[in-house]
Amino acid sequence: MANVLVCIKRVPGASGQILLTEDEQAVDARHVGWTVSPHEECAVELAIQVAAATGGAATVLTVGSSDALEQLRDALAVGCAGAVLVEADTQHFGPVDVAESIADVVRAHEVAGTTYDLVVLGNDAADTGDFQVGVRLAYALERPVLTGISTCEIDGDTVVARGDGPDGLEVFEVPLPAVVAVMEGGVSPRYPSIPGRMKAKRAPVETLTDSRKPVGSGRVRLKLPPEQPSQVEILGAGADAAPAVVDLLVKLGVVAK
Amino acid sequence: MNAIIVLVEPEAQGASEVSRETLTFARDLAARAGGAPVHAVVAGPAPDEAALLAHLGEQGVATVHRAVDDRLSAYAAAAWAAAVVDAAHSASAGIVLAAGTPRGNEILAHVATRLDVAMAANVVEVDGVDPLVVTRQVVGGSALEEMRLDDAVAVLSVAGHACDPVPVESPSHPEVTTYSPTLTDTDLVARVARTEEAAADESAALTSARVVVGAGRGAGSADGFKDLLELTDLLGGALGVSRVVTSLGWRPHHEQVGQTGSRIAPDVYIACGISGAIQHWAGCQSAKTILAINTDPDAPMVTKAHYAVIGDLHEIVPAVNEELRARLG
Missing domain, CATH: 3.40.50.620 (HUPs)
Known part of the structure; x- marks a missing residue:
């Protein structure tokens, strides 16, 4: 039986135009909505699969504001058995603070009788892109860590995980307990069922408060890349433009005339 | 120092x-x-x-x-x-x-x-x-x-x-x-135990290709890639797709270009039927030249591209293939 903790982060949607708040300290998500990253959707799916295969339970956790209950309930709706909200002023949190905050919950739950054999996270947050929370968490918990993982399964006391490497699909076999950071691509996240959604609405969420003095992220400010005025040259419309396309490809040197 | x-x-x-x-x-x-x-x-x-x-x-x-x-x-x-x-x-x-x-x-x-x-x-x-x-x-x-x-x-x-x-x-x-x-x-402890030959080789081909033919929702269905694959072949390039294409299961994930896929930097990127959402732009913005083929002249992919052809990729790509075959002999 393997209990799995999966960590997610409420982030602005990435389908629309990015705007910044006036103080340049955050992305203004008013018009784009909130979501979790594709990596984390896959992490949730893997957590549920691993827990189900071993008769354990998947618990979802986030560190953030109470608005993140929405993302926790989405994870409950697809099959997580429990949820933990660590309320904190994450605006001033950096990767060290987030990792320490998660580690505190893992240790507290262990004292209370629940050991998480596997902690899974997304490989990098869709907004801050720090690429380090999983690694820092693993050091705090003194566990081995794998990043860039697309699939994993439990075999006895070992997690067998696979991820793309420079020479092919790399296979890791690491003793539990372990930390795994997941990349999109190995599994397809499931959709919630109606009963799943109903159940998620009523599911209790353990709410904790983290009032640590944060180490911080070093953020000075956010800025947007300079807007390039459109310089597109329209070669034509429809099939008639084909000769102009090929002329261009020849000019660019990718077609030997 | x-x-x-x-x-x-x-x-x-x-x-x-x-x-x-x-x-x-x-x-x-x-x-x-x-x-x-x-x-x-x-x-x-x-x-x-x-x-x-x-x-x-x-x-x-x-x-x-x-x-x-x-x-x-x-x-x-x-x-x-x-x-x-x-x-x-x-x-x-x-x-x-x-x-x-x-x-x-x-x-x-x-x-x-x-x-x-x-x-x-x-x-x-x-x-x-x-x-x-x-x-x-x-x-x-x-x-x-x-x-x-x-x-x-x-x-x-x-x-x-x-x-x-x-x-x-x-x-x-x-x-x-x-x-x-x-x-x-x-x-x-956390060490590569073995390497299995797999899709990684193919995504390596994508990141090292000089020409990438990109395809998005405009491909229409899993069957909508025939002409795009032919164009890829004729140019000796690689096929890259947007996230929606892999999410819908039309093409495998290792072909995905974007924030959660491969980041590419080819000499030429031909983006066909791709609107150019941030997720995708994150993966293709380092292309030296971008040619967009799109029905919507206001799509971000078109306005950010260097060159564009306005229209349906299913009409334009076969015509480009025919022209290429004629010139390549």
């Missing part, structure tokens, strides 16, 4: 292109920091040590720290990090860099944790050296963050294609120091 040390990733013919970019980035940073020497650290197997050394000389590296240990035969991030930390100490390095690749970011995360300092991922620019302030990519490259690194050692990865790899005028002759890094059994 404290040295700047760069973790270099070897490949078949020397140092990887992104590692060479990172060395150029480090050299510019060193010049701004009052002429600090640039050191390189290499761990694990290198297929061609001589070519690697030649690349490091071209980039003006002063000293190469070559970690040698049988236990470094298979990749283990913690062991690589131990090797980097040892080299950084012996070089008295004030700044540690690596390319912003999956491995580069992973190893630096270990290094920063071990040194108990901050890490900046995917840096594109240095804004100031005293204190060190860098600009890095966030939100998949659609926003930037100015970040201050004021720990005793600054750890940062350099985003791919943040600069071109520029050789120095006269190559240096780096001094090579081999050393045996301090490795513990714990460092070797």
Whole structure:
């Protein structure tokens, strides 16, 4: 039986135009909505699969504001058995603070009788892109860590995980307990069922408060890349433009005339 | 003046292109920091040590720290990090860099944790050296963050294609120091047990192709790729797709270009039926020339492209294929 903790982060949607708040300290998500990253959707799916295969339970956790209950309930709706909200002023949190905050919950739950054999996270947050929370968490918990993982399964006391490497699909076999950071691509996240959604609405969420003095992220400010005025040259419309396309490809040197 | 040390990733013919970019980035940073020497650290197997050394000389590296240990035969991030930390100490390095690749970011995360300092991922620019302030990519490259690194050692990865790899005028002759890094059994627990040949080869083809034919929702269905694949063949390129295409199961994930797929930098990117959402733009913005084929003249992909053809890809791509076949004979 393997209990799995999966960590997610409420982030602005990435389908629309990015705007910044006036103080340049955050992305203004008013018009784009909130979501979790594709990596984390896959992490949730893997957590549920691993827990189900071993008769354990998947618990979802986030560190953030109470608005993140929405993302926790989405994870409950697809099959997580429990949820933990660590309320904190994450605006001033950096990767060290987030990792320490998660580690505190893992240790507290262990004292209370629940050991998480596997902690899974997304490989990098869709907004801050720090690429380090999983690694820092693993050091705090003194566990081995794998990043860039697309699939994993439990075999006895070992997690067998696979991820793309420079020479092919790399296979890791690491003793539990372990930390795994997941990349999109190995599994397809499931959709919630109606009963799943109903159940998620009523599911209790353990709410904790983290009032640590944060180490911080070093953020000075956010800025947007300079807007390039459109310089597109329209070669034509429809099939008639084909000769102009090929002329261009020849000019660019990718077609030997 | 404290040295700047760069973790270099070897490949078949020397140092990887992104590692060479990172060395150029480090050299510019060193010049701004009052002429600090640039050191390189290499761990694990290198297929061609001589070519690697030649690349490091071209980039003006002063000293190469070559970690040698049988236990470094298979990749283990913690062991690589131990090797980097040892080299950084012996070089008295004030700044540690690596390319912003999956491995580069992973190893630096270990290094920063071990040194108990901050890490900046995917840096594109240095804004100031005293204190060190860098600009890095966030939100998949659609926003930037100015970040201050004021720990005793600054750890940062350099985003791919943040600069071109520029050789120095006269190559240096780096001094090579081999050393045996301090490795513990714990460092070797999370280690590649074996490598299975798989899709990774194909996504490697995508990231190294000179021409990439991109396809998005406009392909219409899983059966809508025949002409696009023919165009790819005729150009000797690779097919790349947007996230919606892989989410709908039309094409495999390893073909995905974007924030959660491959980042490409081909000479020419032909984006067919792709609107150009941020998720996708994050992966294709480093293409040298972009040609968009789209029914919507106001689609972001069209307005950001260098060239565009307005219309349905299912009419335009077959016509381009026919024209190509005629000219190629």
